[in-house]
Amino acid sequence: MxxxxxxxxxxxxxxxxxxxxxxxxxxxxxxxxxxxxxxxxxxxxxxxxxxxxxxxxxxxxxxxxxxxxxxRGAAEPETTLPEGVKLHNAPFPVPGYAAMTVNSYSIHPPGDPASVALIDAGSGFESLSNANHCAASSAWKLFLTHTHPDHVVHYDQLAQKTANNYAPAAEPYEAALPVREGDHFELGSWHLTAIETPGHSPGGTSYLLEGASQPVVFAGDALFCGSIGKVNSGYKSALDLIREKILGLPDNTIVCPGHGPPTTVAFEKERNPFFA
CATH class of the missing domain: 1.10.260.40 (lambda repressor-like DNA-binding domains)
Incomplete structure (x- = not known):
């Protein structure tokens, strides 16, 4: 691991x-x-x-x-992703923050080789394909939480190989299909539901995965472990949306952010300075 x-x-x-x-x-x-x-x-x-x-x-x-x-360096949550959900972390150095990395995720319901989804394109095809070698990439779906450069750096590479690509409707991106609040996507016996969480970006969208051993929400840069992504517009509204749409999910929901480690709804409600 x-x-x-x-x-x-x-x-x-x-x-x-x-x-x-x-x-x-x-x-x-x-x-x-x-x-x-x-x-x-x-x-x-x-x-x-x-x-x-x-x-x-x-x-x-x-x-x-x-x-x-x-x-004081409080303990981080001990979070284990469900079987079939993998984090792919890649460097994305920027001026003043050379150690910056970005997360992408792959979703592959066990025993269902035809159903694979990718969340964001911060990692390249090699990393993602190695994790999902038993599934033909022509059946994969790629979902963007938002279209900032660190989350689309490998989009062109991945989009050439995936069946369908999706981006928030408020952030059209190349030929990606638009995603709106409540849109539902089947992944075999699992499914994803789009949740609009703008603030960090105009169309910021989280995706709720249900059907795995625990619910998982891929929050992009809306919510981090112990923090939030920088809000570029509508600060108070963005906090309200996070509180309602992400922290309103069951406490055992795993939160997979665009940067930093996975966390849980329960941990963030108790430990995040913005919401506790």
Whole structure:
């Protein structure tokens, strides 16, 4: 079993995402938290102070205990993907973040060689085909959660080999078929349902897998373990959608994000500073 990727965001990343989502600058945040601008800047740069963190968290609508635990390296969830669901993690270095990686996933119901789905195209065909060697790629389906470059880097390579390719209707991509809220796709005895979760991107779409030993939601960059993806539009609305559509699923639902390790609905409801 390959090691899982590390948690995507550190505690100061969470602070920054919340601050940007609320459209606050450092001076405004410092004033609201009753601290100096220098103290606030130190927190935002990763210089942890429990007292400062507990002062700033309520201003940003974050859970202070969860933030402190994140800063102290709280334990990650012990999540095992169901048989037939595999994570494919690939490097995608960007300026200022050379260690960045991106997740794609393959779904292959055991005993059903004709039913394979791929979630996102951050990994190349070789990685995905090695995991699903018993299925002819001409029967595969490729689903995009959104169309940011790190999630479509191998799209052309994969799209040439897959039977049908799908992208959010609000983010048309090449010849991919449009996906909308509630669209349903059969994968043998398993099935996927599209859930629109915009915010990180205009058409951000999660996919709920049912039929495996546990339900799984492929959340793209809507929700991370202990954090969220950067919200580029409609911050409060995006949080509400995550809370309703992802964290409203059964507690044992596994959350497979676009970056970082898989987690569960129960873990995020208890440990994620944005939602706990």
């Amino acid at each position: 390959n090691p899982l990727p590390p948690i995507e965001d550190e505690y100061h990343d969470v602070l920054g995402k919340a601050m940007r989502g609320l459209d606050m600058n450092t001076s405004e945040l410092a004033d609201a938290a009753g601290m100096t601008t220098v103290e606030c800047e130190a927190l935002l740069s990763g210089d942890f102070s429990e007292e400062g963190t507990r002062s700033i968290a309520p201003v940003l609508g974050l859970n202070p205990n969860c933030l402190v635990n994140l800063a």
